Amino acid sequence: MSFPLPEPMRLALDLARAAAEAGEVPVGAVIVREGKVVATSANAMRGEYDPTAHAEMLAIRRAAAAIGNERLGDCDLWVTLEPCAMCAGAISLARIRRLYYAAPDPKGGAVAHGPLFFAQPTCHHRPEVYAGIGEGEAAAMLRAFFAARR
Amino acid sequence: MSFPLPEPMRLALDLARAAAEAGEVPVGAVIVREGKVVATSANAMRGEYDPTAHAEMLAIRRAAAAIGNERLGDCDLWVTLEPCAMCAGAISLARIRRLYYAAPDPKGGAVAHGPLFFAQPTCHHRPEVYAGIGEGEAAAMLRAFFAARR
Numbered sequence: 001m002s003f004p005l006p007e008p009m010r011l012a013l014d015l016a017r018a019a020a021e022a023g024e025v026p027v028g029a030v031i032v033r034e035g036k037v038v039a040t041s042a043n044a045m046r047g048e049y050d051p052t053a054h055a056e057m058l059a060i061r062r063a064a065a066a067i068g069n070e071r072l073g074d075c076d077l078w079v080t081l082e083p084c085a086m087c088a089g090a091i092s093l094a095r096i097r098r099l100y101y102a103a104p105d106p107k108g109g110a111v112a113h114g115p116l117f118f119a120q121p122t123c124h125h126r127p128e129v130y131a132g133i134g135e136g137e138a139a140a141m142l143r144a145f146f147a148a149r150r
Numbered sequence: 151m152s153f154p155l156p157e158p159m160r161l162a163l164d165l166a167r168a169a170a171e172a173g174e175v176p177v178g179a180v181i182v183r184e185g186k187v188v189a190t191s192a193n194a195m196r197g198e199y200d201p202t203a204h205a206e207m208l209a210i211r212r213a214a215a216a217i218g219n220e221r222l223g224d225c226d227l228w229v230t231l232e233p234c235a236m237c238a239g240a241i242s243l244a245r246i247r248r249l250y251y252a253a254p255d256p257k258g259g260a261v262a263h264g265p266l267f268f269a270q271p272t273c274h275h276r277p278e279v280y281a282g283i284g285e286g287e288a289a290a291m292l293r294a295f296f297a298a299r300r
Contacts, residue, residue: 050211051220051244052202061200070201085267086239089260093236094201107272110239114272115265117235122257122264 008032008078009102009134015042015055016080016141022047026141029055029079031063031072031096038075039063055079056087060094071095080138082109082131088117092125099127102138158182158228159252159284165192165205166230166291172197176291179205179229181213181222181246188225189213205229206237210244221245230288232259232281238267242275249277252288 005013008030015028019042031039041058045051056079064070076098082105083091091099101111110117111129118126155163158180165178169192181189191208195201206229214220226248232255233241241249251261260267261279268276 045220049214049218049220051214051222052207052211052240053220057202061202064199064201068199070195070199070203072201084239084243085235085260085265085270085273086237086243089234089236089239090202093234108274109272110235110265114270115235115260115267117265120235120264122259123235124258 005134005137006078006100008037008076009080009100011037011040012055012078012080013102013134013137013141015040016138019043019055020141020145026145027055027079027081029059029077031059031075031077033063033067033072033075038066052086054084054087056083057090060090060096064094073097076100077127080134081105081142082111082113084108085110085115085117088115091127092118092123095125096127098130100130100133102132102134103142104131104135155284155287156228156250158187158226159230159250161187161190162205162228162230163252163284163287163291165190166288169193169205170291170295176295177205177229177231179209179227181209181225181227183213183217183222183225188216202236204234204237206233207240210240210246214244223247226250227277230284231255231292232261232263234258235260235265235267238265241277242268242273245275246277248280250280250283252282252284253292254281254285 020026039062170176
């Protein structure tokens with residue numbers, strides 16, 4: 001028996017899959033505000049020659065531009081992989097309200113691993129964090145991507 | 151008796167000063183490759199409605215775009231303030247060779263404070279770090295900026 005995923009995570013996973021087909025590490029992100037999607041993205045580091053073009057960063061930049069405000073305090077971010085330190089820092093700076101992520105990232109994650117960024121006393125804004133929604137599909141997609149490149 | 155600052159830090163401080171005049175928190179950054187400046191930037195969070203538009207992020211994105219490579223392994227970054235977690239993460243992802251920063255940031259810094267990002271076992275690339283060059287001028291500029299806004 002299986003249950004459908006929440007719509008924003010379903011969309012983020014579909015964006016991740018499309019990224020993989022374009023040769024990018026499959027991570028997708030969606031930002032929701034007042035029940036509406038305000039930004040979507042996927043990893044684009046290779047396509048854009050931009051080491052900062054993680055899905056979360058692009059989604060945050062797009063949402064802030066769309067709303068015309070650098071603070072996204074009424075926005076929730078859905079992403080298929082645990083954010084790294086760069087992205088966790090950006091989530092905090094943008095004042096994202098809730099973070100939903102699918103797969104854990106023991107090697108590069110900074111939320112439940114490594115620097116545990118949101119738990120630092122110098123972290124000025126912590127989102128509510130919900131992990132594991134869509135984890136199986138997100139992790140399988142990443143494994144398949146890296147296996148095909150080995 | 152005083153000595154002139156290294157040219158990239160002099161330039162970064164001048165960029166920070168110009169940012170303050172435009173209402174941005176005064177932080178400037180410069181990326182040098184093979185003795186040549188390949189990117190310059192200053193904070194632009196307010197002007198661009200972009201919470202990720204820290205000087206370091208813009209400099210890294212501009213350098214990667216200019217060089218046509220998401221890896222900046224032969225580049226050095228000069229910045230007037232200790233990088234935050236977001237920027238430290240980006241420095242690592244971009245494989246920056248050396249990081250020179252002026253003023254420490256006990257509240258938001260992630261290099262010598264808070265998450266000590268480059269010291270984490272999950273940090274995959276650590277630049278050489280040189281702190282304090284131009285510290286007095288950078289710190290005075292930040293203090294004056296915030297004092298005028300209180």
